[in-house]
Amino acid sequence: AQKITQTQPGMFVQEKEAVTLDCTYDTSDPSYGLFWYKQPSSGEMIFLIYQGSYDQQNATEGRYSLNFQKARKSANLVISASQLGDSAMYFCAMREGQGAQKLVFGQGTRLTINP
């Protein structure tokens, strides 16, 4: 069963607008972590933001914020004031348990920012 689901294969947004990328997850482990990565066309993976399952507040990192709705098992990434350089693939990932270190990735969303 898919543990991480990203239902938006592609998103097109005007520059300077905010954009929300969806991510839902499935786990029975009470302890888990959720990550978002950006992958430009060059191929490297860039860590953006992290949310722990016990965190009380939504994570924020500059223009990135994570809308964490635990009961709905969703962890959407919000990018404020989008820029042309934000055009890339975005992956949601989950790590289960405290000791486990394996990340499971979603299918990704290709975000295109239009000028």
Next chain:
Amino acid sequence: EADIYQTPRYLVIGTGKKITLECSQTMGHDKMYWYQQDPGMELHLIHYSYGVNSTEKGDLSSESTVSRIRTEHFPLTLESARPSHTSQYLCASSPPGAKPNYGYTFGSGTRLTVV
């Protein structure tokens, strides 16, 4: 400035050849991983290691093999390359006793084409 290095960046090779993809990190991380990613698709874990002389197969079956003789080095080998092995291979690492919010550090990837 990358702390995890993958070589070669691009490789085009004929069917049946033996190849080794190199991955080295200078951060002293004990855990290392190999992911396989087809263009525009999700990442699949194919191998991981929790330390020297430790290697495990990941969630996606792969004909490749890995070794971990030194902490900093985690090469991936294909004994006989086939066109079905054409993909991007991403190496990653994470530190010992990682804080829960510590994501992976990824290399730039190797784009392999088998003709």
